[in-house]
Amino acid sequence: MTENLKELVRFYAQKYHVPVHMALDRYGIDLWDRNSILVAMPERSGQAKFVSDLILCQDEAFARHLGGNPVLLDDLVLGRQGTKHLVFCFHPMNDASQAYARQLVESHLPKLARSFRKQLKDDLLERLGSCVHDRKRELQSSIREDGYEVERLSLQLMQLSRKLETDRQVLRMFEQPGPWIRHRTAHTFVDLMKLVPGIYRGFRLENDSLIGQTHEITLSYDGSDYKFEPYDVQVNLRQGKVFISGGTNVNGYIHPHVTDEPSGICWGNIGHLVSRMAGELDLFGLFQLIYQFLSSYNPNDPYQRIERWDSDWEEESSDEDEPYCSYCDDYGHTIGDCDSCWWCDHCNEYVDHEEANCPNRPKPEPEEEEHASELAEA
Numbered sequence: 001m002t003e004n005l006k007e008l009v010r011f012y013a014q015k016y017h018v019p020v021h022m023a024l025d026r027y028g029i030d031l032w033d034r035n036s037i038l039v040a041m042p043e044r045s046g047q048a049k050f051v052s053d054l055i056l057c058q059d060e061a062f063a064r065h066l067g068g069n070p071v072l073l074d075d076l077v078l079g080r081q082g083t084k085h086l087v088f089c090f091h092p093m094n095d096a097s098q099a100y101a102r103q104l105v106e107s108h109l110p111k112l113a114r115s116f117r118k119q120l121k122d123d124l125l126e127r128l129g130s131c132v133h134d135r136k137r138e139l140q141s142s143i144r145e146d147g148y149e150v151e152r153l154s155l156q157l158m159q160l161s162r163k164l165e166t167d168r169q170v171l172r173m174f175e176q177p178g179p180w181i182r183h184r185t186a187h188t189f190v191d192l193m194k195l196v197p198g199i200y201r202g203f204r205l206e207n208d209s210l211i212g213q214t215h216e217i218t219l220s221y222d223g224s225d226y227k228f229e230p231y232d233v234q235v236n237l238r239q240g241k242v243f244i245s246g247g248t249n250v251n252g253y254i255h256p257h258v259t260d261e262p263s264g265i266c267w268g269n270i271g272h273l274v275s276r277m278a279g280e281l282d283l284f285g286l287f288q289l290i291y292q293f294l295s296s297y298n299p300n301d302p303y304q305r306i307e308r309w310d311s312d313w314e315e316e317s318s319d320e321d322e323p324y325c326s327y328c329d330d331y332g333h334t335i336g337d338c339d340s341c342w343w344c345d346h347c348n349e350y351v352d353h354e355e356a357n358c359p360n361r362p363k364p365e366p367e368e369e370e371h372a373s374e375l376a377e378a
Helices: 003-016 026-030 095-174 178-193 268-280 283-294
Strands: 020-023 037-040 049-051 054-058 069-073 076-081 085-088 090-092 200-206 209-214 217-221 224-228 231-236 241-246 253-255 342-344 349-351
Touching: 003 020, 003 095, 020 026, 026 037, 037 095, 054 076, 054 095, 069 095, 076 095, 085 095, 090 095, 095 268, 178 283, 209 283, 231 283, 241 253, 241 268, 241 283, 268 283
Parallel strands: 020 037, 037 085
Antiparallel strands: 049 054, 054 090, 069 076, 076 085, 200 209, 209 231, 217 224, 231 241, 342 349
């Protein structure tokens, strides 16, 4: 490819800001990576041909495997244009053929450059749209999970602050002189004995734990009485922790709010009081509070419904246990499986139209305009 043709190709590459690969032989074509526009011309070989006033060396088979629309002159194939390539099938031998080659470059290369830019832009828009869709879903999920984490950490911070203040109060109490602690312990013992035998059958010490055993407990709910075997309420004096065992075990639960696991107690809104009293070794108030807890039932927040302690009770099935679709207000499926609605990214909700028919779908952007002026040759 002559130098003036090379300069012309570089000019259009700079003008349209597109990569252009120039090849002067078959090996140069093999180096083309398809991410640029190819302009190729065969080497000078064979005998010269005369076409009108053109003198050229024709090689009709040059880069035929690339295909494309033929460029004809007097029924001779002098070039081929594809979607990303302009291939010459001749090598110019005089000024007229050189001018003809320039004419082909000026006629075809700008079209290839514009088509190349448009295809690249369309591919970018499509890929970016897909990535934006995926990133939006990821961000929605991440924001939701981070929100849950913030709530969890806020609750943890509140609980930790409450525990810190409680521990400071307990520490101040335990820093009292030994006689004061012995006097307080004796007073606690007297108070505990007031709970026997009315509330507790008795108390006993096992290692570092004080254990109080209740009588049989009856819970009344919805016109029915449910009887539970006595409970052992264990307070570890060294750790300041509470454990509950005994009761009547049904499916791993010894109480509607207590499992048979050591830490399986749902204290509800009294949890902080239990922790504070256990930490301060306020045993008299603690054992009273736990007895009240075991003697009550909250139907809104149980581990297991109290009716399960009735051997004759059968759980009724209801539509609330079935999948529910909030869009069509029907049971049997969820909104994600509904045949009447789709999730629309433009509306950001489930709707009755598909995304292609969405009235909120953005209008396509106008084609980018051509540069107003040509760049000067470097």
